[in-house]
Amino acid sequence: MRGETAGPAGDREQPDRLRTGSAADAGADAWGEDTQDGATLALVVRLATTCLGGTGALVHRHDRAVGRLRLVAATGLSPESERTWADLPDEQDVAPAQALEHGRFVCGAGGRPGVASEACTAIPIPGTEGPIGVLTVLTVEPGEPDEAQRSLLHTLAGWAGARLGGGTGSSTVSGQPTGAERSVQMGELTAALxxxxxxxxxxxxxxxxxxxxxxxxxxxxxxxxxxxxxxxxxxxxxxxxxxxxxxxxxxxxxxxxxxxxxxxxxxxxxxxxxxxxxxxxxxxxxxxxxxxxxxxxxxxxxxxxxxxxxxxxxxxxxxxxxxxxxxxxxxxxxxxxxxxxxxxxxxxxxRELQRGLLPRTLPRLPAARAAARYLPAGRGEQVGGDWYDLIALSADRVAMVIGDVMGHGIAEAATMGRLRTAVRTLADLEIPPDELFSRLNDLVSDLGEDFYATCLYAVFDPVARTCTYSLAGHPPPVIVHPDGTVHSPDVTPDPPLGAARPPFETRQLHLPDESLLVLYTDGLVESATRDADEGLAQLRQLLSRTAAGTVCFGAADVDADIRCLEELCDTVVSGLLPDHETTTDDAGLLVVHARCTAAHDVASLDLPNDPRAAGQARAYVREQLGAWGLGDLALTTELLVSELVGNVVRHAKDPVRLRMLRSRSLICEVYDGSLTTPRIRHASYTDEGGRGLQLVAALSRRWGARYLHDGKCIWTEQDLEPDQAAGVLGGPGASSAVTDGQWDGGTFPFA
The missing domain is CATH 3.30.450.40 (GAF domain)
Structure with a gap:
């Protein structure tokens, strides 16, 4: 058989629409009242065209009362050609009329009336009392169809006749279908294929x-x-x-x-x-x-x-x-x-592209454990522009992001991959959400006028117990408190990325320990049967009913916590999208269990901006590490802190403060009031200084700087053994402030 030209992979083929001029419409109405008649005719002309590799096909109904063939369906014809084929006398010297007269295949030139060079193949559509119509396929070159093509055209014609009321209704012999019935069943197979x-x-x-x-x-x-x-x-x-x-x-x-x-x-x-x-x-x-x-x-x-x-x-x-x-x-x-x-x-x-663009696994961080779901549109390419991410920042802070590139498909997925990479790069610079969105907005704008994306970017600080976030055309987060209370901020987001004009607004939430943050895209709550407000209300009810009393709150076992979050994601998805295969938009969901840092794992000290500061910092480090049972790290930590504080005294300005956090690692931070960027430089053998940051980099697992609204923080991390990091995370009863006059629970300087 001649090859069929397939459309793009992944597209579900749809029958070509009927070419119905006034004559065709009248004929279709006259053929039958069944609403499936039109679908049957459309499928027949399309498959017949494919069978012969033709340029088009048409079906005529035979009107015996007046001796004419009426056009009822066509594909691949121009409006002018349709008018030419619309009404044919039985005696006209054209292929459809000849096939009707002789009751068999008619092949060759002289298809369209008045166009002798056009080739076609016509076959009668059988009925109980003779042909009820004709199926005709137009081809570029004349030629006899081969045996398989003839058989398929017979099958299509027989099936069309049976579906349109002209079937023979033959009975079976010994329980076996007759040839006519098999032809009808093959026609059903053709439709199914x-x-x-x-x-x-x-x-x-x-x-x-x-x-x-x-x-x-x-x-x-x-x-x-x-x-x-x-x-x-x-x-x-x-x-x-x-x-x-x-x-x-x-x-x-x-x-x-x-x-x-x-x-x-x-x-x-x-x-x-x-x-x-x-x-x-x-x-x-x-x-x-x-x-x-x-x-x-x-x-x-x-x-x-x-x-x-x-x-x-x-x-x-x-x-x-x-x-x-x-x-x-x-x-x-x-x-x-x-x-x-x-x-x-x-x-x-x-699917592989989508898996590659989204996180394969979400990190298990000291201050956050998370689970997520991505559901591509049920009627699409199984790939889209929704994404989510969980990013570890310094000082155990966590960046959470969820976004939605408008539309779904390969192009949107590629754009999503670029945005996710950009967000991770900008997050690593530890810039605030509003500034991150300003840069991301420039990136989306450069992609073209047709590219837009909504996004929510939030930073959770487990020490200050705050969540700072910005919205660009995206729904706000939903917060679930340990007592089951569900809250969603009533805020108006900024316009989507690509359509917004900075500055973006920054908002802040104060979170109790063990809270759940639920981030989602509009495809989860909005559908053809409900608007976004109704979907949000349903989401809040579902979370209130499901999350209250869940083992997620207070779970000491990390694996149990993750399993709980996974089950919660499944519950939300099944509750809001019970019939996902019928959805027309992608949906993303990210559920984060936010865990605050225990007060006894935070220590801080104000330092003078003079040469005494380094000595005071070393003494404080020895004392605090002894209290935490980390005395074996005292020498290395004293050297790190001494170098950082010394640099502040020499090159920066006050106020100066030291903060230490015991987590999975030992974190030391030195704050000052300068925006000068520290950098490692190559010191020659004869230089008396310039090796301080080289020493810091050599002694710590990682180090860096983050900038605040009127200062900066230089931080280092050192590895801890699992038993040394025990008790990192505070439970529900952990106090909210460091005692002994070190930190009063308020906003940390420059934070």
Missing amino acids: AEAVTSRDVVEAVAAYVLPPFGADGLVFQILEGGRLHVVGSAGYPREFIGLLDGMPLAAHLPVRDVLRTRTPRFIEAKAEISRRYPTMQGINEASPKEAVVFLPMIASGRAVGLCVVSFSRPRSFSNEERTLLTTLSGLVGQSLERARLYDVEHARA
Whole structure:
């Protein structure tokens, strides 16, 4: 059969719309009252065009009362051509009228009235009392269709006649379908294959519409790749036998090799025939539970792509009509399977792209544990522009981000990947949310006028117990308190990225320990059946009912906490999107369990801006590390703090403060009132200074600086053993302030 031109992989094919001028509309109304008539006609003309590789197709209804053919459906015709074909007398010398008169195929030139150079093939549509219409396919060049193409056109014409009220209604003999009924069932298969998207859809369609009419009970689809046969679907066979076939070299399966080489179906009526023809296949033959087998080559785009095997548990013979129908089936299924395989490949690539762009796992941080869900639009490419992330910052602070590039598809996913990378890069600079959005807005604007994205970026500080965030066209977060109270700030977000004009507004929330922050995209709460406000109300009710009393609050076991968050995500998604396959927008969800730092794990000291500061800092470090049981780190930590404080005294300005945090690592911070950037420089052998930051980098696991509204903080981290870090996170009863006159629980200087 001539190859079918497939659309982009992943697109579900839809029937071409009917070309209905006034005459066609009148004819369609006259054919039948059934609303499925139009869909039947549209499918017939489209499949007939594909069958012959034509430029278009049309269906005429025969109006016997006036002796005329009325156009009721067409595809691939210009409006002028439709008018020419619209109304034909029975006696006119054109292919449709000749096919109606002779009751058979008419092929050759002289298709359209008045256009002798146009080629076409016409076939009558059968009815109980003679033809009820004509199916015509227009082609570029004249020529006879081959046997398979003729068979498929007969099938389409027979199916159309049965669906449109002209079927013969033949009875079965001995429970077996007649040829006419088989043609109708093959027409149903044609319709099912036209709607099949995945390889599994194709296998299910063939199993449903082919096995019963022929009394078959076994089916195997094999694809030829790299010289081996790979099973892509089966029915009616034990798993062990399919395992023998899957991955078999083509050279070892002689019947299949011969069928694919000659591109000719092979009908085996009994096992003994295989044993006689192919003695080397004895092992496979004995393992097979089937007796009769039909090997059908699947041809698509001019090449053999694989094999469809239809089998029977008992020996049987095959009539010429059965052989013709099954031969027609092989080409039809081959084209459908090739299209489905392209979809499968693109679908797999899309999913892999999405997995690569989103975090594979979310980090387990001292101040935050999280779970997330991404659900692509149910009717789409399974890839979109929603994203989320959880980013570790200095001082155990956590950046949370969720965003939505408007639209869904490969282009939006690529844009999402660029934005996520940009957010992580900007977050590493530890700039505040409003400044981060200003830079991100420039990036989106540079992508073009058609690119927009909504985003929520928040920074949780476990020591100050605050969440600072900015919104760019995005819904605000939902906060779940440990007592089950659910709160969502009533704020108006700034415009989306790409449409906004800085500055962006920064907002702040004070969070009690053990709070849950729920971040989401509009696809989770908004749908065709509810607006965003209704969806938000439903989300809050769901969280209030589900999260209250959950083990997430106060869970000491990290794994139990993560499992709880995962279950909560599942509950939210199933509650808000129970029928996700019908959604038209991507949905993202990020649930973060925010855990505040215990007061006894924070220590701070104000220092004078003079040479005494370094000595005071060293003494304070020795005392505090002794109290924390970290005396073995005293020497290294004293050296780090002494270098940082010394640099502040020499190069910066007051106020100066030292803060220490005990977490999974030991964090030392030195604050000052200068915005001067510290940097490591290469000191020569004769230089008396300039090696301080080199020493800091060598002694700490990592170090850095973050800038505040009127100062900066230089910080270092040192690794701790697990037993040394015990008690890092405060429970629900942890106090909110460091005692002994060190930190009063208020806003830290410059924070």
